[in-house]
Amino acid sequence: MSQDSARSAPHAAVVFHPGKADVERLRQIVTAHGRAAGWAPPRWYPTQPEDSGRGAAQDALDDKPAVVLVAGGDGTVRAAAGVLQGTGVPIALIPAGTGNLLARELGVALADLDTAVSAAFSGCERRIDVAVADLSDSDGEWTSHAFVVMAGIGLDADMAANTNARAKKHLGWLAYVSPIARSVFANRLFRIDYRIDGSRSRTERAHTVIVGNCGTLAGNMLLIPRASIDDGFLDVVMMRPRGRLGWAGIGSRLTLQGAARRSRFTRRILARAPELHSLAYARGRVFEATFEVPRVVQLDGDSFGHVSAARITVRPGALLIRVRKRDPETAPVSGAAPRTLSDDPEHEGPDGQHDADDS
Structure with a gap:
């Protein structure tokens, strides 16, 4: 390729996590695909620990790439999405993390x-939603952060805060088993005052609250069957178990929901399953919450410390993703209508008193 051609040809940018991506192999494959497509040489941007890759993504964007390959885990993707949303520059996912939840949702290899690399050069483009979490710390200072998978307080925030990077690298999603067990056995409920889409405020006692753009957790556990990354809505789930039987019911329901994706028979069983008080769902475009005691929050697997209030909104179709042309779009699983977060005659009052083994 001549010097003039190289200047006019498109180029790919690669934002990569040096501790997770196989950089040498990635360089070989990206360079080969770019050369075959007649593109200029790719440009490389390593992430930095202090910003999870936001600075690298901004540097990549400033160089006007045709596509940005993001090689890392969900945290790296989250940081890049925060920069690239609304720009029209597509992201191609190169999964190199523990959960890779967005990649799984999109059917990325x-x-x-x-x-995975070939999709960057020859794939098709798909728009997905981006969620934005405005978080207030105990001093009342607000910060804003984009995410694409889910925000959580409780169980998955404990997972994010209490699982070290070395365990995740060597054990994968199994590294989460210990923090999950500790959180479940402790079963500490917290008070949350919340409202959805400006409706009247409600009070709950919950163990875990998750606001999802995607519906699948680490270990391929389907938590929110009707969540879709391009429907313009946020899906909210609250876990509010009344002791051991409540957790048993949640575990059984999540197992059924996962199996329902593969089995028509299981979908019929799920459609006839009774509602669970322990597992309540809602959806909307704006979720606002305050906490009696500041709680740890996670966004796409990264801990963001203690917050006293949160406001989460959705930006429909704000991020462009480049995927393989033959990938079918992810469809929600049909099944029993989820229990909604509405007035419940059987629901506890603000004091949250429960019988220890009530389901």
Whole structure:
């Protein structure tokens, strides 16, 4: 390629986590695909620990790429999405993390680096929603952060805060088992005052609150069957178990929901299953919450410390993703209508008193 052609040809930018991506192999494959497509040489941007990759993504964007390949975990993708949303520059996902939840949701090849890279140069584009969490700390200072998978307080925030990077690297999603067990056995409920889409404020006692753009947790556990990354809505789930039987009911329901994706018979069982008080769902475009005691919050697997209030909104179709042309779009699982977060004659009052083993 001549010097003039190289200047006019498109180029790919690669934002990569140095501790997770197989950089040398990635360089070989990206360079080969770019050369085959007649593109200029790719440009490389390593992430920095202090910003999870936001600075690298901004540097990449400033150089006007045709596509940005993001090689890392969900935290790296979250940081890049915060920069690239609304710009019209597509992201191609190169999964290199523990959960890779957005990549799973989009059907990106997890163990085939060549196939994942090829989508950047020859795939099609799909718009997905981006959620924005405005968080207030105990001093009343607000910060704003984009995310694409889910925000959580309780169980998954404990997972994010109490699982070290070395365990995740060597054990994968199994590294989360210990913090999950500690959180479940402790079963500490907290008070949350919340409202959805400006409706009247409600009070709950919950163990875990998750606001999802995607519906699947680490370990391929389907938490929110009707969540879709491009429907313009946020899906909220509250876990409010009344002791051991409540957790058993949640575990059984999540197992059924996961199996329902693969089995028509299981979907019929799920459609006839009774509602669970322990697991309540809602959806909307704005979720606002305050906490009696500041709680740890996670966004896409990264802990953001203690917050006293949160306001989460959705930006429909704000992020462009480049995926393989043959990938079918993810469809929600049909099944029993989820229990809604509405007035419940059987629901506890603000004091949250429960019988220890009530489901």
